[in-house]
Amino acid sequence: MSDDAILVIDDDADLRDLVRLVAEPTNIDVMEAATCAEGISKLRANRARVRLVLLDYFLPGIEPACCARELCSLVSSTVIVLCTAAVDPAARAAEVGLSRWLAKPFDVDVLETLVREAARPQHQAPSTASANAGRV
Amino acid sequence: MLRPQFDHRLEGHGWLRSRRGEDRSDVRRHRAVSVGRRLAALVGVQVATAAVLLGVAFAGYGRLASDLAFMQRYVLARIEGISDAMEAAAQLRHAAEAATKTPPDIPLMKRWAHDVRAYLDRYRNEWAVTENRSEDALRFRAVLERSNRGGLAAEETAAMNDVGSSLQRIETKLLAPPGSDGQIFASIEDDARDLRTALRRLLRVQVAFVEVVNAAIDRRSAETHWWMSVVGLVGLLGSLALGLQVHRAIAPRIRRLVHEVQRFKELGVHQRVLEEGRDEIAILANALDAGFAAIAARDRERERFLALVAHELKTPMTSILGFTELALARPDNGQVRAHALDVVRSHASRLGRLIDDLLLAASTRSGALPFRPQSVDVACVTQKVAAEVAVTMPGRNFDIDTTRGGCLLADEHLLTQAVWTLLTYAAAIAEVGHRILVRLAPADARLRLEVVFDAPSVPAEEMERAFAPFASVQYEGGSGVRNAVGLFLCREIARLHGGSLLAMNATGVQRMLVLDLPA
Numbered sequence: 001m002s003d004d005a006i007l008v009i010d011d012d013a014d015l016r017d018l019v020r021l022v023a024e025p026t027n028i029d030v031m032e033a034a035t036c037a038e039g040i041s042k043l044r045a046n047r048a049r050v051r052l053v054l055l056d057y058f059l060p061g062i063e064p065a066c067c068a069r070e071l072c073s074l075v076s077s078t079v080i081v082l083c084t085a086a087v088d089p090a091a092r093a094a095e096v097g098l099s100r101w102l103a104k105p106f107d108v109d110v111l112e113t114l115v116r117e118a119a120r121p122q123h124q125a126p127s128t129a130s131a132n133a134g135r136v
Numbered sequence: 137m138l139r140p141q142f143d144h145r146l147e148g149h150g151w152l153r154s155r156r157g158e159d160r161s162d163v164r165r166h167r168a169v170s171v172g173r174r175l176a177a178l179v180g181v182q183v184a185t186a187a188v189l190l191g192v193a194f195a196g197y198g199r200l201a202s203d204l205a206f207m208q209r210y211v212l213a214r215i216e217g218i219s220d221a222m223e224a225a226a227q228l229r230h231a232a233e234a235a236t237k238t239p240p241d242i243p244l245m246k247r248w249a250h251d252v253r254a255y256l257d258r259y260r261n262e263w264a265v266t267e268n269r270s271e272d273a274l275r276f277r278a279v280l281e282r283s284n285r286g287g288l289a290a291e292e293t294a295a296m297n298d299v300g301s302s303l304q305r306i307e308t309k310l311l312a313p314p315g316s317d318g319q320i321f322a323s324i325e326d327d328a329r330d331l332r333t334a335l336r337r338l339l340r341v342q343v344a345f346v347e348v349v350n351a352a353i354d355r356r357s358a359e360t361h362w363w364m365s366v367v368g369l370v371g372l373l374g375s376l377a378l379g380l381q382v383h384r385a386i387a388p389r390i391r392r393l394v395h396e397v398q399r400f401k402e403l404g405v406h407q408r409v410l411e412e413g414r415d416e417i418a419i420l421a422n423a424l425d426a427g428f429a430a431i432a433a434r435d436r437e438r439e440r441f442l443a444l445v446a447h448e449l450k451t452p453m454t455s456i457l458g459f460t461e462l463a464l465a466r467p468d469n470g471q472v473r474a475h476a477l478d479v480v481r482s483h484a485s486r487l488g489r490l491i492d493d494l495l496l497a498a499s500t501r502s503g504a505l506p507f508r509p510q511s512v513d514v515a516c517v518t519q520k521v522a523a524e525v526a527v528t529m530p531g532r533n534f535d536i537d538t539t540r541g542g543c544l545l546a547d548e549h550l551l552t553q554a555v556w557t558l559l560t561y562a563a564a565i566a567e568v569g570h571r572i573l574v575r576l577a578p579a580d581a582r583l584r585l586e587v588v589f590d591a592p593s594v595p596a597e598e599m600e601r602a603f604a605p606f607a608s609v610q611y612e613g614g615s616g617v618r619n620a621v622g623l624f625l626c627r628e629i630a631r632l633h634g635g636s637l638l639a640m641n642a643t644g645v646q647r648m649l650v651l652d653l654p655a
Contacts, residue, residue, distance in 0.1 A: 012451065012454075012455070014455040014459070014479050014482075014483070015454060015455060015458070017475075017479070018454075018455065018458040018459060018462065021462055021472060022458075022462065061568075085446070085447045085450035085451045085454065086443070086447055087442075087443045087446050087447070104450050104451060104453070104454040105450055105453040105454035105456075105457045105458070106454065106457075106458070107457075107461070108457075108458050108461035108462055108465070109461075111458070
């Protein structure tokens with residue numbers, strides 16, 4: 001088990017699969033959650049390991065803002081990126097209180113960059129969301 | 137929780153924009169009385185003015201006609217007679233003068249005297265102002281009084297008396313026996329001269345009478361003109377005032393409406409037109425408001441729909457693009473390539489369905505839906521579509537019962553699309569984790585495709601709204617399943633096949649969609 005992990009919270013199994021396959025060459029675990037409740041549970045259990053959270057905007061059973069708020073309350077240094085296919089992803093990110101977003105459909109290179117950044121030692125990784133605010 | 141996006145709340149419809157104080161006061165002032173009533177009042181005033189003017193004219197000119205008739209029969213008629221009497225008096229004087237030279241024609245002189253007597257008697261009986269009790273005489277005395285010419289009546293009496301006394305003397309002398317001396321005729325000549333003088337005096341009185349009556353007629357005419365002018369002026373002022381009121385009640389509000397229409401046309405922004413009254417302008421403004429609100433709501437709905445369509449198209453594109461790049465980046469990894477191709481095929485299929493859905497819905501709206509009937513195995517179509525939907529919507533479990541299915545004369549492409557829309561919609565609003573029952577049930581030369589599912593938060597009435605063109609289902613923290621075009625296309629395809637699509641409550645929290653087609 002790696003010291004670092006990525007948490008993918010998305011009800012689309014193919015997207016979770018894609019992230020897992022992209023992260024395969026790196027030494028980082030990918031944890032998958034189909035619902036926000038599941039994601040919160042996994043983040044709470046692995047908050048020390050999780051470097052990056054990819055959060056889908058639409059999730060079953062909870063408002064996007066509530067989900068983002070719950071996740072933010074659990075971790076302070078973890079980068080949380082909103083993944084959305086909405087027309088205005090920046091507005092959606094602002095709506096849920098996040099400063100970083102990934103607009104669907106995204107380039108796999110962008111996803112790989114995110115995963116690699118998450119796999120770096122913590123002192124080299126982007127420290128806060130504000131450091132790289134905006135589209136990732 | 138799923139929530140259909142059919143709530144057509146007219147956002148922004150309730151707030152009022154600030155207005156200038158004078159506009160507000162205009163509205164308050166003018167909303168009390170309707171424009172129709174103001175116009176009716178205006179027309180009423182004009183009609184009343186015309187009626188009063190006609191009345192005044194009829195009354196005034198009627199009295200003038202009466203005065204003229206009175207002058208004709210009472211004043212002018214006596215003047216005609218007096219000229220004959222004066223002529224007779226002149227003849228008498230000439231005959232008396234000639235009697236000193238030739239024998240006088242006494243009978244002729246008596247006839248002349250008789251003519252004067254007849255005139256005098258008639259005058260006394262018919263025209264004498266003071267002695268006569270006729271209606272005309274009373275009226276004329278009143279005219280004289282009003283004209284401060286009452287003295288003329290006394291002059292008339294005096295003149296009549298002079299005429300009478302002179303005539304009496306002539307008549308007495310003409311009754312003397314024949315053969316009297318010439319002094320008598322000289323005396324008759326003097327009397328005849330007096331008679332003529334008295335008649336001339338009476339004539340002057342008549343002329344004065346004519347002047348009095350004429351002045352009275354002039355006064356009456358002027359009076360009529362004055363009243364007509366007053367009524368006309370009052371009517372004109374009333375019409376102007378009411379016309380101004382109508383103008384003020386209509387013009388600023390029409391200008392405001394035109395301004396709102398132009399603003400809506402230029403900016404596409406709808407702000408409620410503040411018309412709180414119940415008159416015609418307010419009705420027009422409210423109709424415009426409703427129209428603008430409907431257009432704005434439709435615009436918002438269209439924007440939501442387009443956003444949803446974009447979202448729906450981008451979601452499968454993410455997997456297609458991502459797995460394609462992954463497969464290209466790892467050409468040696470056969471397992472990844474195979475999985476990627478599988479994912480790409482699945483999402484491309486879903487993408488194709490969505491695009492077909494949109495294009496067919498658009499064709500339906502324009503009445504150009506293609507229809508190529510052939511024998512179609514509905515059970516086969518249902519199983520194929522259910523399998524397809526299940527792949528693209530993980531977590532949705534379909535129980536398929538097509539054992540009682542059969543073949544229909546239908547357009548396979550359209551029917552497949554209809555079933556896909558139906559199942560996708562059912563999956564979108566069904567409770568997560570609950571099973572969706574899909575069964576075929578033949579009945580009375582028809583075939584029913586029934587889709588039964590649990591959706592406690594979406595009653596059948598709410599589902600009915602999905603039949604609107606381009607209605608969309610958007611979930612708020614829902615199951616991750618969206619249906620871009622609702623059930624409009626499905627119902628239209630059913631109609632095209634001579635069938636129907638119904639949404640109904642089944643039992644408890646169960647809802648049922650029934651696609652009924654002729655077998």
